[in-house]
Amino acid sequence: MRYFYFGTLPIFNVSVHENRVDVADSPGEMVYVTHINTDNMFLLKSYNFCSMICHASSAKHLENIKKIRRANGMVNTHIIVTHMEDRAGVLFNVEADTDLGITVHFMDDDRNLEAVINGVMSLEE
Numbered sequence: 001m002r003y004f005y006f007g008t009l010p011i012f013n014v015s016v017h018e019n020r021v022d023v024a025d026s027p028g029e030m031v032y033v034t035h036i037n038t039d040n041m042f043l044l045k046s047y048n049f050c051s052m053i054c055h056a057s058s059a060k061h062l063e064n065i066k067k068i069r070r071a072n073g074m075v076n077t078h079i080i081v082t083h084m085e086d087r088a089g090v091l092f093n094v095e096a097d098t099d100l101g102i103t104v105h106f107m108d109d110d111r112n113l114e115a116v117i118n119g120v121m122s123l124e125e
Contacts, residue, residue: 004049006068056081079094
């Protein structure tokens with residue numbers, strides 16, 4: 001399975017670079033890691049991702065996630081949300097009520113991000 005991670009926090013000892021794709025070795029799978037901050041999604045269209053795992057801590061991140069999903073054909077997406085108090089607003093913003101390909105996970109802080117990512121990957125198998 002090909003996983004794509006969008007976020008700003010490093011995962012599995014790999015720093016996230018803006019507009020550059022790196023590869024992280026999680027305990028189970030390889031994860032392509034980046035923080036896309038452009039409207040040009042050409043780079044991502046060359047990959048064939050099966051699932052997206054995203055970390056969002058602001059409304060701007062949610063908007064970027066929607067752009068990335070549109071560019072990649074609306075693949076299954078797990079959004080891990082931290083530091084955002086309006087949970088209903090988040091769900092409405094990403095259209096999780098009408099798009100069954102989106103699952104939103106809320107966390108109080110981002111210290112357990114890698115554990116949640118591992119849990120999401122085990123759900124996808």
